[in-house]
Amino acid sequence: MSAGGVMRWRVVLELAGADGTRQVHEVGAGERPPAGHTAATLGLGLEEGKAILAAVQRHLVAVQIDEHCSSRRRCNRCGAQRPLKDLRRRGLTSLFGVVEVRAPRFGPCRCGVASRRTITPVAEIMPDRCTPEYERVVAAMGAALPYHRALTLLGEFFPLGGTPLRSKQRGSGPCGSAPGSSARRWHHRKRLLRRLRRARSRWASTPAT
Numbered sequence: 133m134s135a136g137g138v139m140r141w142r143v144v145l146e147l148a149g150a151d152g153t154r155q156v157h158e159v160g161a162g163e164r165p166p167a168g169h170t171a172a173t174l175g176l177g178l179e180e181g182k183a184i185l186a187a188v189q190r191h192l193v194a195v196q197i198d199e200h201c202s203s204r205r206r207c208n209r210c211g212a213q214r215p216l217k218d219l220r221r222r223g224l225t226s227l228f229g230v231v232e233v234r235a236p237r238f239g240p241c242r243c244g245v246a247s248r249r250t251i252t253p254v255a256e257i258m259p260d261r262c263t264p265e266y267e268r269v270v271a272a273m274g275a276a277l278p279y280h281r282a283l284t285l286l287g288e289f290f291p292l293g294g295t296p297l298r299s300k301q302r303g304s305g306p307c308g309s310a311p312g313s314s315a316r317r318w319h320h321r322k323r324l325l326r327r328l329r330r331a332r333s334r335w336a337s338t339p340a341t
């Protein structure tokens with residue numbers, strides 16, 4: 133694309149759900165002057181790359197979580213929808229950002245035949261609220277560096293920071309810029325650090341291969 137002597141680009145993510153639904157999201161956009169290139173202006177910069185990764189991650193996770201929740205909402209005995217009890221939010225910490233997801237709780241089905249429990253489908257698939265990959269990479273880095281250094285260094289290359297709670301609308305530019313951390317997120321980060329510190333001591337006592 134070009135307009136007014138400026139080269140413009142945008143990255144669009146197309147998601148096809150298992151139920152046939154299709155979503156299209158803009159995950160990155162930018163512009164470059166048409167001339168006067170230098171090595172520094174060629175291609176993507178680190179921050180642009182991180183913002184795109186964070187936006188892709190946010191949309192992918194949201195779709196997967198929604199699919200899991202709707203499949204769990206269906207009663208496996210009568211096929212009816214379990215009633216919605218409430219809707220909360222949970223954060224998933226991953227190498228590609230902290231993704232805020234909708235976490236509905238469903239009450240027992242009215243048929244009374246299936247399980248009488250209230251279920252939280254999101255808690256079933258992300259009980260630790262972080263991906264094993266994130267935990268593994270931070271533990272590996274943390275074995276060689278003090279934790280905050282490890283996280284800072286990882287943050288140089290990965291969009292670890294928080295992502296906006298709500299998706300930006302189309303046309304509002306690249307997503308994934310890091311807003312201030314909420315107290316809850318900070319508390320979660322501290323809890324995670326404690327657990328990862330234990331992982332580090334295990335890691336450090338394992339001979340390198």
Ligand SMILES: [Zn+2]
Pocket residue numbers: 207208209210211212241242243244245246
């Ligand atoms: Zn039922």
